[in-house]
Amino acid sequence: MSKQQRTAIEPTREQNYAEWYQQVIKAADLAENSEVRGCMVIKPWGYAIWENIQKVLDGMFRETGHRNAYFPIFIPKSYFEKEAEHVEGFAKECAVVTHSRLEPDGKGGLVAAGELSEPYIVRPTSETIIGASFAKWVNSYRDLPLLINQWANIVRWEMRTRLFLRTTEFLWQEGHTVHENYEDAMLETKKMLNVYADFAQNYLAIPVIQGEKTEGEKFPGAVNTYCIEAMMQDKKALQSGTSHFLGQNFAKSSGIKFQNREGESEFAWTTSWGVSTRLIGALIMAHSDDNGLVLPPKIAPSHLVIIPIFRSEEERTEVMKLAEEIQAELKNCYFEDIRIYTELDDRDLTSSERNWYWIKKGIPLRIEIGPRDVASGTVMLARRDKEPRDKVPVPVTELKTAIVSTLSGIQASIYQKALSFRDENIVRIDDHQEFYKFYTPKNANQPEIHGGFAFSPWCGSVACEEKIKTDLKVTVRCIPFENQLEDGKCVCCGQDSKLRVIFAKSY
Ligand SMILES: [Zn+2]
Missing domain, CATH: 3.30.930.10 (Bira Bifunctional Protein; Domain 2)
Incomplete structure (x- = not known):
């Protein structure tokens, strides 16, 4: 790496x-x-x-x-x-x-x-x-x-x-x-x-x-x-x-x-x-990812951090002026039914240090403002759900609209990502051996890594539930409301089963 x-x-x-x-x-x-x-x-x-x-x-x-x-x-x-x-x-x-x-x-x-x-x-x-x-x-x-x-x-x-x-x-x-x-x-x-x-x-x-x-x-x-x-x-x-x-x-x-x-x-x-x-x-x-917390905007304590960048007192004055104007404009501003809260981070740290501080905290949006941005009337907007280096320029006049729509966009995309991941890892398994293989670690160093949720037939007996728990540390998570009625053969004992249930390892 x-x-x-x-x-x-x-x-x-x-x-x-x-x-x-x-x-x-x-x-x-x-x-x-x-x-x-x-x-x-x-x-x-x-x-x-x-x-x-x-x-x-x-x-x-x-x-x-x-x-x-x-x-x-x-x-x-x-x-x-x-x-x-x-x-x-x-x-x-x-x-x-x-x-x-x-x-x-x-x-x-x-x-x-x-x-x-x-x-x-x-x-x-x-x-x-x-x-x-x-x-x-x-x-x-x-x-x-x-x-x-x-x-x-x-x-x-x-x-x-x-x-x-x-x-x-x-x-x-x-x-x-x-x-x-x-x-x-x-x-x-x-x-x-x-x-x-x-x-x-x-x-x-x-x-x-x-x-x-x-x-x-x-x-x-x-x-x-x-x-x-x-x-x-x-x-x-x-x-x-x-x-x-x-x-x-x-x-x-x-x-x-x-x-x-x-x-x-x-x-x-x-x-x-x-x-x-x-x-x-x-x-x-x-x-969350390998850079830290990722928060859905609707539950995040704060939604946007403004990171001013300056080298001299003169630059500081003009950059802070724009930063404070942006913060003031976003006061009492909402996306969907959620009030937007902002942070202004002008601590005496490099812009990279401040960026990483907020990335790790999972704040959904970051904007950096430097002297050149003040001159061009454009700021760089970065999303937590994208790569840290991905930034898009947004004209200051369109910033409020962009923030409101981007927050909704992040909320939707985080959900979609979690949904795709889950759906890719729910597998219909009807065969006993396949079921056991699904939950057997492939790598001894990573005993927790396994296939995911199995949507499988279960005869309803406590004995089968217990056996699977003892053998694999897997339990019936629930009898789902949807699609549970289906004839099959229990993945544990092979007897007739009328139910399909969600099996998984759990916290
Ligand atoms: Zn059974």
Whole structure:
């Protein structure tokens, strides 16, 4: 590799994908590991991405009739125990609060004291604590549907953590709703899955497959779990959002009863659904390249950086004048429904250093302004989704229009690129041997490299699901809503199969 071709991120995706991911986060200054094991510090550029995700999703929840509320971070152990499957699913990753204060230990340190009569669980999800409130709020069919969302932090004691993808504490939203009957609750579950798919595709520029989880992969305590699954650039799947139909399970354990239209008391039907800071991990892995982060403009914290270039004080004056004029013109300017934010980087660094700084952060557009540009009335515009050296001249008078249309263009082209990549790597496989070959590493040094998503027949048995998981570390990601009904032979056991499902390695 010649010197000119060196990339900003080392190793490259090809050399070591997992390490590349960490280096992209570091180079973009999104987040870092904290001193607290498994917990991350989200830095301003990373947090701004989360705030944009929140802003858009919150608008979508509001549009679909939901309202935000907030519930306690602590859940009494007894609440948790009421739903057997639920407690079993989360028991191994709970942080438990057992004491209420600290006392001197007599050796200059402190010791926990004031043991609680009942321990509290730091919420790993809030069905049970929210259910306790809902039981009080819901009395009659007139109180339904009850459509609530909470933005909160969550704790799940993970043994192996990775920034954004799996952390002990993370940020998320959890929707919790109560309905009169099966149909309404099921409708809500699927409606919110659609909201997630819409958001992933139209804002994060990540194509997703919608489907249902198998019995073994569903949320503990749910009747059905639906999900959106995305393909990352290493061809692994990332579950990017889930929506659960809880039936009457949690209504029974929390006592959510209502008087129906016939005047009889019955248990309500509930749903829950959530997405988390994991979506930032998905963004990074779906779009970024060997020069760092690539952000879809609709979710980028900032859209354009102006890099003034000058050698003398005289040049500085004229270049900065134009730079500030351009920045002022772009104030209160929108592309589609997104407000454009700009940066003016006049730090005492070379133009190359400033360019690379912003390339690694994934800012969608860069313009350089030098004395010659001031004279010609033209600036050079560069797109993050193109090669760093690709720049096009744009007359200053047409700049605003060019920026607005280029941002939409980048959004569309990033999505198309991710879509083509995914579609090229979903393969219909009907043969057992071919299936195993598809997931067998070709190179021992790169055990993670494999074929992608297999769209294959599965007989529906847990035994086959388990065998494939043990042999290949491959799981059924979902039973997709589209094209799943098809007669075939299970790729594991060869028995008759009525379903075609998405298999993949996953995060
Ligand atoms: Zn089978």
